[in-house]
Amino acid sequence: MTPNAVSTDSRRSTPSRSGSGQSRRGFLASTAVAAAVAAGGAPLLTACGGGGSGSGKKDGTTTGKDAAKLLPAFVASTVVAPDIAPKNGSAAGFTRAIPGAELKASVTGRRGKGGALTIMAPFWGPPPAPDNPYYKAMNEAIGVRATWQNQDGNVYDQKLGAVLASSEIPDVVVVPGWNLGGRIPSAVDAKFEDLGPYLSGDKVKAYPNLAAIPTDAWQRSIFGGTLRGLPMPASYVTNIAPFYRKDLFDAKGWQLPKNADEFLALAKEITSAKAKVWACGDMTWTAYNMFGVLSGSDKALGWNLVDGKLVNRIETPEYLEALEWTRKLFDAGVVHPDEKTQNQGDTGNRFTAGQCLIYNNDLSHWYAKTSEQAARNASFAMAAMDIPGHAGGLPKLWATNPANIWAFIRKGSSKAVIEDALAVADFTAAPYGTKERMLTDYGVEGVHHTVKNGLPVKTDKGNQEVSSSWMFVASPAPYIAHPDTPEVTRAMTEWQQRMGAVTSKSSFYGMTVTEPSRWTGLMNDFEQLEKDIVRGRKKVSDMQQAVSEWKTKGGDELRDWYRKLLDTNGSAAS
């Protein structure tokens, strides 16, 4: 998710957005889109739809020949060559602003037929007015009359469950991967339209920007054996970056930690409760990365073939070690006290306020916080440290998925509605350097942004209105583009490339797997247990207990089920 999150959402992910520190929901809150859970939110909500080999099956996944029949053709489209080419799974970096006159049109004329369209999507923070100038300009340019139903992203899963159970489903529904818990995957199959007849194979060529979406993102969009989702492609490199206050680190001469012990020692040195300074926020997600724990952003990603046996992340010693280490941080009192409550707003605010000097969140925060503080605190400087291996050296990181948020179209929609929705998607998936991308990311010149020294700078109105929403309907291949802060764009891309170099793909990478419904609740309690353990309310041995219960209650059967899936479909791992 990161690149999109970065390129499009970062501007939105101002600290004012809601969010309770480190809860998974809160985290998303502050990260904008997505990637979510990657480093460790619970696997709680993640099974995705997919329909066996061959369609019609309610669980399983679709790969290989069966998928090939469904996947849209790929037609690359680059308007501007990236200044930093993608490498090691990173996004493409664009550091130069393209003057308005040189922007290309990737879509000819207004593609929409002018129909009305309701779109429901998660939103973090106070949403803009329903018919604000940004939405109007987008509607006008695309040729639709879209009405946005922005819902609180923090409790989107509940809203989604209720809306999908009702008879009032909006025309387009955005579903993040981390909200695919419980029965939602079956709802996706039951309630959303098959887009195959519009996009499979060469049909996608009618939508050039959708045709340029990488195939692995489309692969993730096959639910229940059917191409249902419009994906938001993402870099597979972990999106969770440990940020530190570079200005304060430099002033005090603190060195970045090279292993887990150094991290703890440094945290103790930084903390001065008396002065209201604590070293860090809840670092659980970074701990997972430092210790090389399999990804928790998706249930299937948490399984990996080790010496011929499938192992789940919760069974690995690394998982327990990461929890134990994070617990030490809480124990040592180096974590800001409000992090413990998880209902006291955003960690990012404490970071910019200088009350907490290290925190982890979506990579997009790098740009968001930097640009937000530019006008408020001239000396503010932040950076992401390279994730240290727990024992020193490089960490072993696991890939997240190449797409983890989709827009779906309601089943039974008329052809006109589907085509209008696809027109929106084709518009919002326009690549960098196009008029469509510029309007989607920066709004209207003079209203939402001004151009200073050739660089687009968002106005207050722009920050308020031009956020979230449209890019959820579809996005181009992963990119990071912040022409106003080229050095941050470069640093973000290069961080991804360095982390990408030590990233491996687990056995089910890139597949959308729907677990049989009898097992979808198996992992429901683990996220809570993780929180309880690191906060000292439960013991690490309670986790061992929970894992052995998980095995007998279905975990071992689930392992066999995944094993069969792997034998049938092969692995995408590398």
Add this chain to the structure above:
Amino acid sequence: MSTLDTKTAEPAAPAATARTPRGRRRDPRRPRTAGHVPFGRRLRRDRALLLMTVPALVLVVVFNYVPILGNVVAFQDYDPYLSTNGVTAMLESPWVGLGQFERVLSDPGFWHAVENTLVLFLLQLVLFFPVPIALALLVNSVLRPRVRAVVQAILYLPHFFSWVLVITVFQQILGGAGIIAQTLRQHGHEGFDLMTDPAVFPFLVTAEGIWKDAGWGVIVFLAALAAVNQDLYEAAAMDGAGRWRRMWHVTLPALRPVIALLLVLRVGDALTVGFEQLLLQRDAVGPGAAEVLDTFVWWTGLRSQDFSYAAAAGLVKGVVGLVLVLSANKTAHLMGEQGVYRT
């Protein structure tokens, strides 16, 4: 509710004698009703009053009675996504008899939530319930109207704060980085964090509740106090009763029916100890301390779309609540009080 009905009916039927039209003697314990007036006439006579109840009635029917029908999913393995809408999905979902109830009753998580709920209920009963009574007596003793108005305003105000705000205020004062902890640290002492300590949590929740709602609870007691005949105080004073004796023999007996009524209602509500307040703080202390029945139902129902299971848990709660309110009412009768209603 019938107490209210009879109250409104009584003045309207002043001629009602001890004899019913059929000539049978009325049960003296039974409050008089307008039963002897023909139905049609009563309808015409009370139409204004009946009309006034319509909006409330509609609300009750739409939001309380119609949803009761939804409880059938407790006996199903309900999948709301089986069909185009929730109702037809209900028709298509398989029946599982009492299977969901078996699941609920054998789930340690459920019993844990029950335990937390009861602990909080008892604590609130002992610590919270008497507070509005004491406050009412206090406010009642303030004679200056202006002072009294100010005191009342200050007492009522927190009721209008949202839980988010209340919890944040508590966090800012009692939290690990709160005013008190920071002040202590600046003076060389250890800080503390009351907001994330599971052991303190039940008291914290009660304290928050008292701060927010005790003042609001005063209103009904003040109304009861206003109804006390002032002559009684005068007479008692004439007989040489001091302040305490007047309170004991005049004021408190006057409040007794109201106290009994509210107590019965509270007991019936024993399994409801605050939803939003606890949900907001669930992460701060963990479900071990903060999971109560309502958050349990929310968690299993909405978070995992296990609607049938949540409905079953909710139904169990409803049935237990009914039994509680009936027995509390009975107890009130045995103690000579009116309770909520008499049959």
